[in-house]
Amino acid sequence: MSTDRILLGRIGAAHGIKGEVRITPFTQYAEDIASYGPLTTDRAGLTIEIAEVRAQKTVLVARLKGIADRNQAERLNGVSLFIDRAALPAPEDEDEYYHADLIGLEARREDGSVIGEVLSLPNYGAGDLIEIRDIQSSDTYLYPFTKAVVPEINLKGGYLTIIVPLDAPVGEEEPD
Structure with a gap:
């Protein structure tokens, strides 16, 4: 059974005062989440684009386009990040699956x-x-x-x- 969207990560708490957020990635390689371009979300009309990302312990710290302060970042806590299934390549190995x-x-x-x-x-x-x-x-x-x-x-x-x-x-x- 296939779905149209794949969950790539979830935004957590704000990080610092300049609008950065923590993201829990669900990708094979954590920092790859930033390479998918604009991501749809579970909030109607909200699209997120990751400008910069760095690994920090078990999460990523990311700067998002259009988010400039902690208050804006705090409003994104809990937002899930998705990519359209069609945008992902087919698995390279027959024993690999999404x-x-x-x-x-x-x-x-x-x-x-x-x-x-x-x-x-x-x-x-x-x-x-x-x-x-x-x-x-x-x-x-x-x-x-x-x-x-x-x-x-x-x-x-x-x-x-x-x-x-x-x-x-x-x-x-x-x-x-």
Whole structure:
């Protein structure tokens, strides 16, 4: 399932008194967010263009065109930054995907039985995860987004295959 817009980042708090803002990037290479040109937002009629950007710890500090003081910058806190999907190049490798293309796919076991739907692909610092909403209980489950756990992705077919890890506690050996 594809979407027309791809989320590239989210503006956070103002930084300093000259109108700079902090941005949490969702791009593979953080500073690339500035190279996409004008970005649409989740606020009607608001377009953002990044004039300058620099990395600072886990965020970017950016100067935005048309934003000259802290008060203007503070009003942008929480604004999401998007690019049209059509403006992005196709992935170079057949094993590379835009996360937005995976959201909404059916999650199936190896036998083809449907277990749920892909909700998101979060990364909390230890690698990408895939969040699946169970179709029976509506509970959500996180799995490592690795080739071992997600061996097949079929965008045209609208599904991916999940090999659900064993329920054995970590560190315990299986009996012989």
